[in-house]
Amino acid sequence: MVLLDAIYINNSGGKVLLDYLIENLESSGMRVHYLLDSRVFQNHPIINSGNDVTYLKSGLRSRHAFYKENRNKFSKVLCFGNLPPSLKLNAEVSTYFHQQLFIKIPDDISLINKITIGIKMMVLHCIKKNTDRWIVQSENVRNGLSEKYNLKKETVQVIPFFPPLPPVDHIIKNKYKFVYISNVGTHKNHQRLIEGFCKFYDKFKIGELGLTISENATFEVELIKSLQQRGYPIINFGFIGRNELSEIYASSEFLVFPSLSESFGLGLVEAIDSGCKVIGADLPYTYAVCQPSITFNPFSVDEIAEAFEKSLKPDIKPTIAKVHNQIEILIKLLQ
Template identity: 30%
Template sequence: MNTLKKLFLHAPNVHVGGGLNLLQAFYEAAESSIDFEHVDIRAQAILKPGRAERHWVRPTLFSRLAAELRLRNRVKEGDLVLCFHGLVPFFPSKGKVTVFLQNRILLSSDSLKSYSLKTRVRLWGERFMLKSFAWRIDKFVVQTPSMAEQVRGFLGEKIPVVVCPFVLADVDQAETSTKKIYDFVYVASAEPHKNHQRLLAAWCLLAEQGLRPSLALTVPLETSLSVQIEDLKRTWNLNVSNLGRLSASEVCALYEQSGALIYPSITESLGLPLIEANSRQLPIIAAELDYVRDIVEPVQTFDPASRTSIARAVRRHLGSNEPTQVIHGPEVFLREVLR
């Protein structure tokens, strides 16, 4: 049957960050087309009411399983299920299933040791589900060519995958007259793959070299990373301001107050702050990784695994290049050995 009967939006666990921003954008465009929806109860204050039958999903195993069962029982032949949370349905579906895949971590066998045990177990399970049930999916939608390549590498060359990036339609432009308060800004939450640890290590290295550029962060204040940031500020006298979790309008204002975006994240499906900064013509200093080159042209790049590389990229952008090492002859080496 080719005629679409109903559109089911399945989006449990989408409640924060770029995923929630994209869900809001999609919902504003598609609200009149959606017939049934599962949405995370933690997004209750954000998502406006719509015409669709709505079921709130709590962040518990029982609530998630109940939503999966409800989805299996309600979807009929000819219906379309959009899994906005990036996971395949646990139960087979009678309708067509499209998965909007945003999490590169699920497409890799890399170590998860930097995550908590609870998170590691969840990610292992999600990777297993993706590998085991991908054959049930009619189409995967991703946002960049490198993400599509990674999907095929993980799930097989014949997997149906489409590249279709989208963001909020009304991205504000920068007000160039706004006073710059921060040299650099990094808009990111506290997950390990956001790579704050090496960014902060680079800032400590710069302080050791006598440079203290100002940096604005948006790490939630209730996290252990926030405490670590304050400890490093005191120890190294860093010029770092952690502003905590910000609203979309506050993030826009922060871009306008910043001289450049620094982006050390190890993995992203899109990297929304890169697009936001680029739309404001903000210089971008970012990891030399495929997801960055998919969408922007940074002014400086670095190895995200090296604090030295990050620090050197910052120095280059500030016009304060580190002197290169003087290479000596063997006579000088001999004098050093004998000294």
């Protein structure tokens, strides 16, 4: 039996990938036991009655107790959440690593967040020998993970995967429509993006910026409302489903991606597949995924505004993708 341990995944891009992975495991006919975060209860694809599901509150203690009780039950294990098992198992263990913050902590985050991430990095150092292989989404992360945790490169495999967006018909791209599909987080860099767009709009009075910020991000939500009242064309779509997401990409000319740290950047891949040009941060994760149309320094509001300005020029080069969906390879690895 295969164990999919996704106890640390409950939202954002990780949840999108988890749902896609569950769908493919269920269609493969494999016998699977799922270890899931209690917050995704009844909020994931249908799991066949022949497979098992354990829901637990996310945490090191509850996860360790599960492994201690079931250490001899599984033949293969996929830890889909950066951390290998807390003890050595009698199974072939793969760990899917997709957290760039565990490789390099950005300077531009709070001290509390730095301490929290630092503790998680220490835990990872302590249990890194409990996995047989690591799987990552890009060559950039492979290099960083190997160097940071002193891993042999041959134990780290690059197997990117991502779900296709639902197809849409008869949608025309709106010129100078920019979108950034991302939840709020300090490293997601929304505030600089918004300030940069406003500077650009003050100068040219053209363009529209679409964001997907949930209502619980009260500071950003109120900031957008106040800017809307002042006439800035910033739209907050809030939390959206896959169908609406596909329509937004299809109608947008540009994806702006100012994140300070990404292991992959699912939005980059989705936007390229939807025919958007990418205005991306001049950081390694961008070039690992694509050849962007325009780049900028994501720490500089002025350079973000200048990137918007560059998009007004005719004959902007198209964005070229460098990665492709390899879900079949990942599933085969578990069979």
